[in-house]
Amino acid sequence: MIYKYYTYVALVGLLISVVSSVSGQQVDVPVFQQSIEKKDAQVFDVRTAGEFNTGHLHHALQADYTKKPEFLERVKYLDKQQTIYVYCLSGGRSAAAAKWMRENGFREVIELKGGINAWKQAGLPVEGAADQQQMSVDTFHNAIATGEVLVDVGAEWCPPCRKMEPVIQAYLKENRKVRLLKVDGGRDREVMQAINATSLPTFILYRDGREVWRKQGVYDKL
Known part of the structure; x- marks a missing residue:
């Protein structure tokens, strides 16, 4: 016992x-x-x-x-x-x-x-409530119409997107004529649909409005 x-x-x-x-x-x-x-x-x-x-x-x-x-x-x-x-x-x-x-x-x-x-x-604040208007498809096309534009489809809250930030900055430093256009992956749904960007992050280089190359995911170098 x-x-x-x-x-x-x-x-x-x-x-x-x-x-x-x-x-x-x-x-x-x-x-x-x-x-x-x-x-x-x-x-x-x-x-x-x-x-x-x-x-x-x-x-x-x-x-x-x-x-x-x-x-x-x-x-x-x-x-x-x-x-x-x-x-x-x-x-x-x-x-x-x-x-x-x-x-x-x-x-x-x-x-x-x-x-x-x-x-x-508990009365504590939150941030990032989606009260901003999403980018229109026309605005997007106007932004990529001339010159070289790197489109970054991502979001601050996306872990692999955040991982790619230094890579993007390195690419822009090496290619100073390229402009950066960010498309918000949580808000700009119409633009994402128009360019068939289905995953985050997605990177597309446009030259005078035409797609030159596209990459999805995480890379050491663009």
């Missing part, structure tokens, strides 16, 4: 330890807010692009967890050795995403308990 009792106590202790460890990966709004104020904090929004455009946390990257190809493509550009701060609308998708990341080599993943709903209920 004594052996069974101590075995039971040990099992209960182990269960409490496991539960504490798991719950310790979820933090309330004040702790999450303080943590993401650190320089270069990796903040990861796993909601849909539509939800993201209703408002998101400062400097957040985005990948829709419900779209597995998109999620798997974008998550690989996060630094596994640095802490990831993940959130969704209310906590369900972020919990699933965090579980996947922990199982796939990410050192530390911290979840926002209650998601962005809890953040808003």
Whole structure:
């Protein structure tokens, strides 16, 4: 009986330890807010692009967890050795995403308990609400009509797009006659459809309105 009792106590202790460890990966709004104020904090929004455009946390990257190809493509550009701060609308998708990341080599993943709903209920601000008018197709065609123009179809919240920023700047430095035109991958949907840009990032070089070359994805050099 004594052996069974101590075995039971040990099992209960182990269960409490496991539960504490798991719950310790979820933090309330004040702790999450303080943590993401650190320089270069990796903040990861796993909601849909539509939800993201209703408002998101400062400097957040985005990948829709419900779209597995998109999620798997974008998550690989996060630094596994640095802490990831993940959130969704209310906590369900972020919990699933965090579980996947922990199982796939990410050192530390911290979840926002209650998601962005809890953040808003705490009276904290969000940014990036889609109140800007999207670029018209006519405006786009006028912009590429003369000279050489590099069109960058991407977004600040897209991990591989952010990875490509130094590459773009290096290309423009080497090709000073080329102008840069950014097409917002979350807002300028009509332009994206017109030029058949279906993934982020996409790079297209135009010369006097005609497409010269096109590349999709991440490269060391354009």
